[in-house]
Amino acid sequence: MSDITIVVNGLPRRVAHDITVAAALLQHGPASFRHSVGGAPRAPLCAMGSCHECRVTIDDRPAVRACLEPVREGLRVETEP
Amino acid sequence: MITCDVAVIGAGVVGAAIADVLAHEGMEVAVLEGEFAGAGSTGAAMGHLVVMDDSPAQLRLCHHSRLRWDAMLPEFPPTVEADRCGTLWLAASDAELAIAQAKVDRFRRDGVRAELLDAQQLAEAEPALRPGLAGALRVPDDMVCYPPVIAQLLLERAVAAGARLLQPVRVLAVESGLVRTAYGDNVSAGAVVVAAGAHSASLLPGLPALPRRGHLAISDRMPISVRHQLVDLGYLDSAHTLGGASVAFNVQPRRTGQLLVGSSRELVGFDARINRPLVARMLSRATAFLPALAGAPVSRTWVGFRPATADALPLIGRWPAIERTWVATGHEGLGISMAPGTADLIAADLLGREPPLDPAPFRPERDVAHAGAAA
């Protein structure tokens, strides 16, 4: 499998080339993508673009749904861990 | 038949404020509401508590109301989301900055704090604004709040002081001391106060108030730093008129971290459809002033109907065409800003007391087409 490198919160991470950003971020198990209005950690719920829980910042674009976004070499993603 | 001293029609922010004041004066008040508190123009509004000075009368009513809000708001729970962020009236040119300076002088004469920011100070105060603006007028005591909750809390206070809430009730007609309803009991009252916002004219034929449709849009929570409510002064270059469709730049930072973006105005009756080209103009004007806004996700847009008059002043007082009938509407975008003063004027009239400010400029029977400049 050909791997690529993305940058998660400033740290490089090797991931498969043909996966979504959501899948890449969950590689090591459930993790917080963002904080709710009340400050609670949140992560994908629907994984098909409708719940908006997986919003992250990708290449400086805010509120991108990670479940709809394929990874690519050098992609930078910011989460709220 | 229900009997009471005063029947207030409408539990928007204006009707709820009137009911609150009258109930606290010991009057038997019945509030007739078609849906729920704040369901109409109030619920669709931006929620600014501002002092404006298009005319001396407007300035006086705004200022009196603001002092009343200042006294009331500390008693309200945090759900009103009152935030004393202040308003910045943005000047794009030196000519507009001169207008801003004149406004500073007028505000100060009336005891309203105001100051002029030069280009540098403005850039420091609001770094997200586009460069090249000439400066701004800062009104530091202006606030934003969450209107539907304010209306509900005012209504709850009125009910706690003995007011009776009739809801949902559809009002069919107002006659001398009588409110006819579509279902349930009719209401017999010593006085009827119509505070039905943009719908008031359907109960009071000939009332010079029209529904003026406005669009608003709200962004998702965004890390764009906006500290003040921002409005552009540009429109002051033009004559005031009710005609045509227009947009202005108006952005509010909300307690939720969202940005509320306005505004538009058109006279199209109660057509609730969205005018997309106008929304485009409204948003483009906003992003021209606040470039980072272009990257913010927009959650939704909606319309509301502001009750508007030709001279930009509300209609407050006795409506002579029907005996024992008063009206309080026509506040356009200033219903929340002017609600307490409006309630005080109505209460003074009903109780035969000295009004807190000159009521003449707001008389509903004035010639609104020509009265504005003289007020």
Place this chain on the structure above:
Amino acid sequence: MRPSRRLDVVVVGAGPAGLAAADAVAALGRSVLLIDQGSRGGGQVWRHRPGERLPRAARRLLGAVQPPRVAVARRAAVIDAASPHELVVDFDGRTAIIETSSIVLATGAVERFLPFPGWTLPGVVGVGAMQALCKSGLELSGARVVLAGTGPLLLPVAATLRRAGARLVLIGEQVPARRLRRFAMRALLSPARLAQALQYRAATWPVPYRSDTWVVRAEGHHAVERAILSVGGEERVEPCDWIATAAGLLPRTELGTLLGCAVGDDGIVVDQQQATSIDGVWAAGECCGVAGDDAAQAEGAIAGMAAAGATEIPAALGRRRDRGRAFGWLLREEFAPRRELLDRVTPRTVICRCEDVRQESIDPAWSQRQAKLWTRVAMGACQGAVCGPACEALYGWRRNAVRPPLEQPSVGAWASALERLTPDPVAVGESPPQRGA
């Protein structure tokens, strides 16, 4: 970039229905643009990674629906419409106005989520969501997964999770055993379905499959650590890393609602030709009722033909659709969420995840609009996509109007598209700006 000519048909959604619709339009020699939010086509049911083996129908349709026969826009979505003939489309961040004679909605289904304590913890995902994540590259090597949902989707999802390396703790089906048996008697009369069910069960053996089972609550600090389950009436604690749970599927109808189409309990209302209540708008597949991918393909083909102007629709397609629909109705009847799933909500349970609105702050006596205005329930980023159906179940609110735009585009992208719409017949000229703020 306004196209120089109007398209004959735009199809929204590249699942089985949308692919079949686009294929049918192209077969009649009409111009068609297929708009899909995904990167590869196939929708949810045929979601795949490159090189992955797909069912024959999927291979055929994905092969046939290709440029130049069909124009395909991936990672694109309709975010607004001035009319069914003038669509505002977001193409991966850039917007354009697309003019079309007809539109076929094939927007599929979403999962029905019913709130329970802990459902906002990272690690709680939908059943279809867990499958979608695996099919988009999530590896679950050794992760402990509790799978609790309803209906025949559970077994194929379990098989997918297993292949992704998951340690399935349990497969929970909310309906009681007798209902499950009744369903099996009626549904598995079809030899094909029986064979498929046995195949999936073999692939998930020996993971326990329990009826009368649902998640009572999820617990954990920063993420899920354990599921508290109700299994046949007894409470059981299962340590786990993931909880994949949902209460079935619901039609995805936002775009139909935006276009003004009548929407009923089963989804977008359509006639025998898949025409909606709005001229020029057709709908096919699960957005007009969840009935499986075979019915969706048949409906897509019918809708595509009708939208392309065909007057004769082959009767065989109608029969395929009707068989699927009958199965869909059976599913809805037999796997309707049970009352206990609603009773899980406590005063502190978050109902609206976007705005963190808890049950205790919503008065069930309020109208929907009242609750929205006073608490912001359903007013957040998803605009009620998640909590709307939950509130309908909990408080009896009907889902109401959709306010544009869809999909939360950026202010700049939406505005630049709206500027290019045909001006309103009621001309909006420059005029003296207004007073007031």
